[in-house]
Amino acid sequence: MTTRADSQTPDPSPGLIHVAILDDDPDFLTYIEDFLNDEGLYSARPFTNPADLFDAAAVHRPDIVLLDMKMGEHRGDRVLELLTQRFPGLCVIIVTGYPSLEDMRATFKLKVFDYLAKPFSLAQLRQTLANAAEAFNLGRAPQDRLREKLGHKIRMLRAERDWSLKELAAESHLSVSQISSIERGANLPSIESLLAIARAFDKKPSDILSAIDF
Numbered sequence: 001m002t003t004r005a006d007s008q009t010p011d012p013s014p015g016l017i018h019v020a021i022l023d024d025d026p027d028f029l030t031y032i033e034d035f036l037n038d039e040g041l042y043s044a045r046p047f048t049n050p051a052d053l054f055d056a057a058a059v060h061r062p063d064i065v066l067l068d069m070k071m072g073e074h075r076g077d078r079v080l081e082l083l084t085q086r087f088p089g090l091c092v093i094i095v096t097g098y099p100s101l102e103d104m105r106a107t108f109k110l111k112v113f114d115y116l117a118k119p120f121s122l123a124q125l126r127q128t129l130a131n132a133a134e135a136f137n138l139g140r141a142p143q144d145r146l147r148e149k150l151g152h153k154i155r156m157l158r159a160e161r162d163w164s165l166k167e168l169a170a171e172s173h174l175s176v177s178q179i180s181s182i183e184r185g186a187n188l189p190s191i192e193s194l195l196a197i198a199r200a201f202d203k204k205p206s207d208i209l210s211a212i213d214f
């Protein structure tokens with residue numbers, strides 16, 4: 001019998017948080033997929049086989065993976081190990097109906113974000129996903145993330161020099177208000193402003209942009 005998890009799934013919708021769900025229970029997959037899609041914040045893609053998840057993730061890396069630890073022939077701990085190796089920094093949330101303190105300790109050593117024990121409420125799932133979205137800066141427009149990361153990097157560069165806003169303004173020939181709005185992520189610098197700031201730090205604009213990992 002073919003389930004939605006076994007069929008070809010469309011690419012995640014742009015602007016939504018991409019959540020991949022790996023579980024061997026098709027009813028659970030359908031339940032969680034429908035809930036997440038109905039939330040309007042997530043694009044959910046269900047999988048019953050780890051190989052299918054890895055293939056899909058290689059094409060479009062998910063933002064969050066909900067990973068069942070007990071899947072018959074497939075060992076959840078091995079899948080988790082491979083996920084963290086192939087996709088460093090991936091947000092993984094463990095889902096299991098057989099929680100144990102030993103399992104929790106082992107999985108957190110592999111840097112999972114959180115651990116949900118079945119049965120859990122939809123409110124618990126909603127809060128855990130919201131926490132993950134905040135921690136991993138997910139669900140925001142690319143320009144918002146760029147403004148925030150670039151502003152933070154410039155603020156850190158200024159702190160390394162032990163400069164005040166006024167001192168950076170003097171070095172870059174920009175106004176204090178301009179630099180303040182850039183550092184707060186309220187505005188993106190123009191090409192001319194970014195060049196002026198980079199010169200103040202004896203750097204190239206490309207050095208600053210490459211350092212923010214965007």
